[in-house]
Each structure stands twice: as structure tokens, then as C-alpha cells.
Amino acid sequence: MNQNITDSSAHPNRAIVAWLVIGLLAYLALPWYAIQDSNGLLQIPNVFSSSEAGNGLMQASTHGRPWLWLGLGGLLLAGIAAVMLPTRKQGAVLIAGGTFGLLGLLGSAFSIGAKGWSFAWMNASFGELASNQFGIGWGAVIALVALVVLTAFGAARRGYFKGDLFIAAAVFGCAALLALFIMFPVLKALSAAFFAQADDGTSSFAPTSMWARIASERNFGLSCFVGGQRCGVAWNTLFLGIMTATSTTILGTLMALMAERANKRYTKPLNILAMLPIITPPFVVGLGLILLFGRAGVVNQGLEWAFGIEPTRWFYGWFGVWVAQTFAFTPIAFMIMRGVVQGIAPSLEEAAQTLRADPHRTFMTVTLPLLKPGLANAFLVGFIESMADFGNPIVVGGQFSVLSTEIFFAIVGAQYDQGRAASLAWILTGFALAVFAIQRSLLGKQNFTTVSGKGDSGIAMPLPPSVKRIVYATALPWMAFTVIVYLFAFAGGFVQTWGRDYTLTLSHFKNAFGIEMGEFGLVWAGTAWNSLWTTLKLAAISAPLTATVGLMIAYLLARTEFKGQSAFEFSALLAFAIPGTVLGVSYILAFNVPPIELTGTALVIVLCFMFRNLPVGVRAGTAAFKQLDKSLDEASMMLRASSVQTLRHVVLPLLKPALVAALVYSFVRAITTVSAVIFLVTAENELATTYIIGRVGNGDYGIALAYCTVLIILMSCATALIQFLVGERKLGRRKGAAAPISAH
Template sequence: MFTKRKVVYFIILLIFVSVLDFWIFSNVKKSYNSVLNDNFLKTSHIISRSIPQDGADYKKWIKKYEEENENLKIIYINGLPGFFETTDYYDDNDLYNFYKENYNSEDFKKGIESAEYSEFYFSKQDYEFNNSKYRIIFAPIINDDYDVLGIGVFFFKMDGYMKFYRLVNIFMYSIIIIFALLYGIINFSRDPVMNFIILTIFIIVALFTAYPLFEAVRLTFIKNGEFSLEIWKRILTTKQYLSAFWGSIKLGISTATLSTLVGFLFAFVLARTGIKGKKFFSTMATLPVISPPFSLTLSILLLFGNNGLITKKILGLHNFSIYGLTGLTLVQTMGMFPIAYLTMVGVLHSIDSTLEDASLDLNASKLKTFLKVTLPLSMPGILSAWLLVFTNSLADFANPLILSGNYRVLSVEAYLEVTGMNRLGNGAALSILLLLPTITAFLVQRFWVSKKSFVTVTGKPSPRITELVSKPVKITLVTLMIFIIIFLISLYGTIVAGCFVKNWGIDYTFTLENIKEALQRGKDAITDTVTLASLATPIAGILAMMTALILVRKRFSGKRIFEILIMAPFAIPGTLIGISYILAFNKPPIILVGTGAIIVINYIIRELPVGVEGGVAALRQIDPSIEEAAQDLGADVPTVFKTVVLPLLRPAFISSLSYTFVRSMTAVSAVIFLISAKWYHITVLIYNFSENLRFGLASVLATTLIIIVLAAFGIMRLLVRESETLEKTVSQ
């Protein structure tokens, strides 16, 4: 593809485009600079003619104009230097010291001399003072008789205007880079369409993943525009923050351990025994995954809060408190054990039972076989489940926001730093700190698993499963599952009941007013949430499948970096993503804060990794020769993707759509930073009602959200059914 002639043409065209580009944008900057100088000059003329004629308070005159124009600082020299005695008036001591330091420079001397002869003079350069650039005009201060009374030194702050120059430079260099990339792909690539797709997706993830994170990390090392470790010193030495860090660790460990135990209970019983009603138990085990984050917390408060039905109405307890580590562990365990279950059920299902049969044939008991064979072979799934729950627990924001009480966790501390104290740097640092235990746990898990072999399927796997539990043990395990399911159903039932109670904890009178008021007050939030989630869902689904196709089928330089950028949002706490988006997209060249677009982008980027993983898993089961046959018949890449790949990936595609919609509807950790007066979110409104003890209204909206989510999940289940060929029979 590379020939000497093509390379020469490319270099010549690149030089031509670069020269033309620089010439055009240089003229744009010159024109803008000329307009800017004219405006500064007009302002200087107006101020110089407004000097108090009767020798009034010059400082008051200076302060008046500085307050009217926040980008202006004034020093007034009353009298003419070298001719009469002068008196200097100013409002900023530091600025005056800067003026005196440069007083004898050639530029300042020329300015003062010009003003003495009734001429306005622009400084030959922009001066830097207190990390800001200033353009200086020396102006004659003239009375009505056109006599020069003194000299006004006007300092015009350029920071706001410099953003335009930086924006112009970005566009200028971007045009050159885009031309080079487009021309290079078209002329030096075997598959231009696919390379364009790869480039587009790479730019998307780099722009909306790497760039915001860079801005967040950068802010933690900046103080007054200069490199500083002050933020990190404060974070790592403040008792409050360290207490919150260890609080998050303890919560994560306790939640991950309990969730893994409960998840393993469900996974083992459903995958390795022959109980009836597996579909019901499986549905119950996944129910919390598709429910709003506040729902279980809300029901726990209604049942076990200070005015809870059980604690106050039934048991009459007064000193009992559900707030803190105990309540959070309970809520997170009930909400996150499905993650552990879904992670482990596949691993347990795929274990070849011939190894267990061999153990039993050698006279090992069922318990010993379980402990020595099944449990060790399940360890990769157990560790993965523990790690996933631990990560989700640390990143959880919704539950601690309501239920933490005096117990401190980092996710809430980061939120309070940003929204309560407007300290974005501290909030970003605390969110980044959340990554450390997550990465550590991930590395330990990977290191441990890599040291052992867990391969059991070396040929055709056994189509049956050997049951390792006796009938009494099975009854005990199923009973435990039933108790957990009853508790789970009671939590969701409490939410529904809360919709019809006048004032939970005080007045349990039946009412329908909550429904009317909640839907009336929440209709805009519901509409906004459904609209934004519906916009994000198809984009995320198609992008996920295209990315999966690229990762599985294509080889290109930078593929590892590409994959890391795609998967990174899954491990990053939502608070960090929310804060980083505020920092990155609240300034030129891309201003998105306050718009619905930033929420949609957040949905897409946050949920993209799960869709990609599903697409990758499905594609690895599809023979690439099918796509190659279509290409051999003349189909281009978009046609192959639309007519061959996407239909084959239908289950993974629909699962990705459903997951994105569900997660977008129930999102809170990042979204709470990105909502605006124009675009609101139902989960944030539920939180606001809960915080203000309007549990009836919160229950109505939580129930509404559950209905919407269950409807979407139900449609997905109807469209995608599990293959009957994957079912196994159980032998006693």
C-alpha cells in the first residue's frame, strides 16, 4: 500500500493544507485581536473622560469601574511624572507592586510618555501577574478643557479571551491531524471503512473516558495554577478522610463476604442439585439487579428505621438504629448477592462431574468431595464474585447517602466535597483513592488464580451432574434460600405498601394521595429519565456490538490500549466519573454540563463494557468464515455487520440493550453530579423525597421505576430464551 509516489503526494498535500490552515487561522486571530483592542480602547476612553472634576475620592472612582468590569484593574497617577508632583491611587496592593517593579522598563516608560502627550498606548506584550495575563493601556486622563490631569494605567485581564485563542489553536491543529488521518487511511489502508470505524470508536472512548479522568487526576495536583501536592497531603493526613477510607474498606469486605456466601448458596443449589422451581429461584436471585438502588434502602427504613413498622410499631424499640455499618451491610448484601450468584452459577454449571464421580468411587464422602473437589474448582468464580461485589460496594453511592448515618464512606465524602463545599479537587482525590483497594484486590485475585490450574473439560464434558448433598442438607439449603427470598419479597412489598400509607411510622391510614402527588411532582423526572435512557440504549447497543467485532476479528496497533479504554469505566467509581465529566466538559472546546447530552454520554460509556463483554463472548462462538463468505461475495464491512454479524449476535445485542436501559433508569452515582434544572432524574428525586422523610412519595416513584424496569427486562426475556440444548440432567 505504501509507494514512494503516494508518500510524496501525501507530504506535499500535508504541507499545503498546513500552510493554508495556519494562514486562515492566523488571520482569524488577528481580526479577533483587533476587535478586542478596539473594545479595550473604547472602554479606556470612556473611563478616562469620567474622572471626578472636583478632586473627589479617586479610590471610589476606581472601585466603581472595577466592580462594573471584573476583568479590569486600574491604577491612577494624579499629575504628570517629570512635570508635577504625582499621587498614585489604586485598589490592589499586589498589582501596584507589580506596576512599580516594571515602572522603569522601556515599555512602561514609553506608555507613560505617550499618555503625557494625550496619546493612548498599548503595551507591547501581555504581562503575567498572579497566574493571569493582562493587557495594559496607558491612557491620558483629560478634563473638559482637554488638559491632561494624570495617567490611567488600565490592566485588562485576558484569561477569558485567551480561551478563544486556545480554541482556535485546537481547531487549527485538529484540521491538520484529521486531514492526515483521513488521507492516510484512505490511501494507505487495505480496509478504509473498518479503520474509520476503529478510529471513530477510539476517539469516542478517548474523549469520554481518558480525557475526563486526566482532568480529574490533573486537578488533584494543581493549586492556583501550579503543581502542588497540597490536596493529597490534606487527604492523606485528615482523620475524617482516613476514617471514611477504612469505613469503605470494612463495608466492602463485609458486604463482599456475605454476598458471596449467599450468592454461592443460590448458585450451588440451582447448578448442582435437582430441585424443582429453578426458574422461580433464579428470577428471585436476580431481582435486586434490576431494581433501583434506593428501593431496598427505602424499604429497610420503612421496616427498621426510627419510626419503622417492625422496630417501633411491632417491637416498640426506641434505642435501636439501623443506620451505620450494620444497616449498610444488610442492604448491600441483599442488593449485590445477585452479582455473586450470576458470576458463580456459570462456573459451577460448567464443572465436569466426572471428577466428583471419581472422588466418590474412591470412597470419599459427599462432604469431602465437595470440600476437596467442587469447592476448589469453584474458586476462580468465588474470587471473581467477591472482587466484583467488593468493587461495587466501594463504588456504591446511593445506599450510604441515605443509610450511613455517622458512619463515613469515601463515596459520600467525595459527593459532599463537591456539592456541599465546592472543592472539586478534594472530591476527585477521594474518588481516585477508591480505586486503590479495587486495583489491589484485582491484582491479588489475578495472581492467585494464575498460580493454579482449574481446567476440568479436556474433551466432551459429561451431560449429567452428580448431586453431592443428601436430602436433609438439600432441605436445609432450600429452606435458607426460601427465608432469604421471603425477606427480599417483604422488602419489595413494603415499598408497594408505602405507596398507600398516609404518613409511615405515624399514621398508617390508607390513602391514594401519595400516588397522585408523586406522579404529579415526578412526571417531568420520569419523562426525562425514560427519554434519556431510550436515547442511550440503541447507541450503546450498536456501539458495543461494533466494538466487540473489532476486538475479536481485527488486529491493529494500539489494540490493547483500545481495550483498556473500553473496559475502564466498569472499574471506575461513579462519583469519579461524575466529577471528571464536570471538570472536562464545563469549558471550551466541549461544553456539555447542564445538557441532556452529557447524561446520555455517561450512560453509554458507563454501560459499554458489559455490552462489549457479551458481544465478545458471543462472537467467539461464531465461525469467522461466515463473515468471510459474505465479504467474498462483495459485501462491504457495514453490510456484513448489518446483515450477518448483528443477526447472529441478536441475543447479546438485545441483552446489551436491556442492560443499558435498566442501568440508565436506575443510575445515581454519576448522574447526581450531571443533572440540571432542564434535565432531571427519577432516582435523584427519590433520594430527595427520602431525605425529606416523604417516604410515601418516594415509595410511589420507586414502585413506578420498578414497573418500568421489570417491563423492559420482561420484554428482553421474551425475545431471548435459553437454549434447551444447554440443560443438564441430574443423577442422584
């Protein structure tokens, strides 16, 4: 049955007509361009009377923008297909109309909009139009969406996607989102490295300028080895990334072995520690370490009191950043490795012991090799997290520069240099993708399957005594030290001035979150309320969007096959491999000028949250779909249900845990992120993390730590909710299961 039941025989073109009407209404009823300092939807009554709020038809016919006829012509051409029978010929007409409209609108928009993206043939066709170009508004957005959907319908009618209109529209729609909000901004930002900027602000194409910027002494200098003060920032970042990835992987593995193979009583405390980096901003550890080892920290004060050693800033630099990142990212490595340790089938270890291997040899030759996928993933995550980290280097880095901070100062510093920022982004992205490729090449052809359909005793082999001693000697002190660091970070918000006056006080909370009774009722008098409400609002908007798009992409990857699926999957997961700093720079450079002018708005922050956290939804959905047999979908389709009905009534109810996980995790990460949005915030749309960074920069650690405490409490409630609703994933082993009877 090639033609899906989505197109019933009574109304075979109902969906086509609906989207055609939507596209035409966008041309007639909505403002075509974005309206400054106003919601375009409020200007709907003025679409026929105002040049600023004019609809697409009026802009094309009356206000001197004839290129908009191209999109309307594409819709009208697609309208011819609406009266045709659902055949391959109808598909050809739909593709022709949709493609003509899309290329016409997008080609003209980019040719006369952003600098550096000009096409001579389009300018020759429409004259000097750059002065008349504005950012697209509601009308243009909805018209473009309608043209994309109609093109997708045409592909389905031509026989692609098994003739399913919904699947075709979903693939085209998700691909358009990935291209627009991941591939386009990243490529646009990276392309800036190939342009040289003149003194008058103009830029010209100069490919050699990129290599000059990248190969500069400031990036790859090695003067620190020959008596100089510092090495290049690229070497600093690579060195720090390798150090952090190594230390977090080792510590995370030891903690996972202790939780699963040594003593179960440590499992719950380790689970709590594992959630800390998720529910806290990334620089909280750095602040706690400053209270311990900073110039006015407890350690320096103790040394001065006991031995007369004058306090210094010895902790600030690469060592402080490495320690802070190791504390911050080790719990993530623990969560990765714990799942891998749980997945090792005890029968493999039992087989080795049956062949007279002692526990130590079994661990070294069987257990440890089976941990390779987890070790590689933990190393990759630690490396990327280190390179993308902005908070800890800015807080405890001192004069030690890394790529993320250099990119930040290249954009917001006194010497605005987007070419240098783009060149640094190339280096940062190259490092991340290189480690990603090495990991894939090392593990891609190896098989680490440990869980099959065969019976298993479920009794894991305990750790050998020598390994257990190493695990305890390393993991237990680290756990204790981690608790101390977080306690100091928590306590810092409750004392007057750390290092000078330890009087207990709530003044920092009052300054940040004070509430007063005014003439007209309650007044949110605290300085932090505005950033907190903005953060919660934008995170609440982005979280369901992230979960929805992520699970839809996971559904398409798991349940359909189409050409270009590998590139589609790569684009969806690219945001994981791209450091947050690079994505933030990409958004500020790509969406700062027409036709997509979003800089300074709350929408650009929502989009950055959404696509930065998109891999979370994709991975959660992909893992959930692997547990659902395709026969469920096929049974629904055999009962003549459409793909939409199958997704709604069969698939989604079984995906509730993955949906809740993606929702809550996206919400939490949106609140605690800093590197990706540090470039996008404004005074009107200030976020919690940027507010805290600002306070730290001013030396006001009390209010910063008080704010962190409030965020920790809020995020703890969110993670408690996810644990309650989702529960803990298990492999199906039963406690006390009898060992399989061996055949003799």
C-alpha cells in the same frame, strides 16, 4: 489480499474524498462554537453573518481566531492525498494532514481553554486568547471527527489493519471516544488532587498537597480503636466493601447451588429475585429496611408496644448500610455463580466418584475448587458495587461516612473543594483497582476449563446432605427476608404516613403522577412527570449508542489484531473498575469549562450513561463473538465482500441476542443509576433517581416509594422483553441424555 475490497478499483479514494468533503463542510456550513441556550443547527443560516454563530472560516479570518487555520490547513493537506494513488506515500500524506490538523486544533484549544492546562509556547504563538475561547460546537466536532478518520485512512494505506479503511477508522474512532470520555475526564479529575486552591479561586501546582489530603486524619484516622467516635472514611469504605463482598459472595453461592444442585423448583423464584436489583433503584432496599427497622419502623414499634422499649435510630450506621448492600447485591452474585455452577462438567465429578471419593469429598476437592473463578468475580463485583454505592449510605448511613458520600459533599457542599474530592477519588479508585489486580494475579495463571468437545452425561452430582442442609438453612430464610423487604418497600407507597397512619391511600401516586383535564386538554399535574419523561428520553437515547459502540469494540477486540490492543481493551473496561461516583466527579470537572463545555446539558448525562454502561455492551458482544467461528467472516471475505458488508449481512444477524441484551440492560441501568449522575443533574434535567433521593432527604417516603413502584413496573416490562427476545442461555446439554459408555 492486503487491500480490502472496501476500496474498489473504480473509486479507490471515494471514502477519502467523502470525509474530506465532510470536514470542509463543517468549516463552511456549521457554527464552530457552541451557542448558549440554543441549538447550533438552528443557526446555520447565520454562519456568515453572526460572530456568535460564525463558521470556522469566518472565525479564523474575521473574528480574531487565527488558530483555526491549523485545522483547515490539515484538511487541505489531506486533500492532496485524495488525488494520489492508494500507496504508502498517500498514507503518509493523509497521516501528516490529519495529525497536523488535530494537533493544531486540540493543542490550541486546551492551551487557551481550561485552567491548569496551559502551554506557554502556544500562548506565545497566539497571544492572550483565553477571553475569546468558547466551547466547541457542531462545526468543530465534525471537523475533528473528519481529521481522525482521515488519519486512520492514512494508517490503513501505510499497511496497518491489513489495509482495511473501515477497520482503521473504527479503531481510531473508538479509541478517540474512549480517550475523550473515559481516560481524559478520569485523569483530569484525579490531577486536581495535585493542585492547591488559593482564597481568590486560583490554583497552583503543588504535588505535596495530594499526600496531605489523602493522609489526613479524616481519611485514615483510627481513633475509633482508642475511644474516638469514628475511624477515617477510607477505612469505613474498605471495611464495608470487604464485608459486603464476603456476605454477597457466600449468599450468592449458596443460592446458586440450591437452584442448580438442590431443588429445581427454586430456580424460577431465584431468577425473579436475581432481577430485582437490576429493575429497581439501588436505594429501594434501604427504604424497605427503614420501614422495618427505622425509628418509626414495624420492629421498633413492636418492641415499644410489647416491652416498652423506646424507638431509637440503632439501625442507622455501618450495620444498616451493610445489610442494605447485602440485600441489594446478593442477587448479582447469584447470577454470576449460577453460570459458573452450570458450567461445571459432570464428568469431572463422576471421575472423582469412580475413584471411590464420597459425595462430600468430591464436592470439597472437585466442585468447590472449580468455583474459584466465579467466587473471585462475585467478590470483585460485590466490592466495587459497595464502594460505588451512593444511595444506600445516603439513605441509611446516618453519621457513618463512606468515600462516595464524602466525594458528593466535597463537590456540592458549602465548602466546595475539588482537590479533596479528587484525593478521595484517588483512594476509591486505588481500592477498586487493587482488588481487581489481586483477582487477576490469583486466577491469571490457573486453568479452570470444564467444558470441552467431549461427550458428557449431563447429569450433575446432587449436593451432599451436609452441604444441602447448610444451603437450605441459609438461602431459604434469606429469600423470605428479601421478599419481605421488597414488599415493605412496595407497600410504603400505599399508606398515608408510615409509622403513624396506615390508612390505605393513592394520594402519593396522585401527587407524583396525577393527570388532570385542563382548558386545553390533559395536564401532567404530578410533580414527578418531568423527571420521568426526562429519564426515559435520555435512557432511550443512550441505550442504542451504548450497544452500538460496545458491540463495535467487541468486534474489534475479537476479530482484529493491532498494536495497542491491550491498552484499547483496558480503556473500554475501565468504566467497570472505576466507581460511578468517580466517573461523575470526572465529568463535572472535565466538562465544566471550554473547550468541551457540557455541564448543565442533557448531553453530558447521555454521555455518562453511555460510557458508564459501555462494559455491558463490550462483554455481551465479546461473549457472542466467542460463539461465532471466524470461518464465517473469512468465507464472506473470500466472496469479495467488504468488512462493512460482512459485518452487516453476516455478523450482525447472528448477534441479535447480544444486541438486544445490551440495549435493554443499558436502558434499565440508565434509569436506575444514581451515583454517576448525582453531580450532573440540573433543575431542567432532573432524573428519576435524583428526584427520589430529594424526596427521601425531605422525609417524604410515601412519594419516594410510590415512584419506586412505578419504576419497578416499568423495568419489569423491559426485563420481560429481554427474557422473551433473548431467552435463556444453555450449554447444549440434552435432558435425559444417556451416560457415556465406559470402555473396559
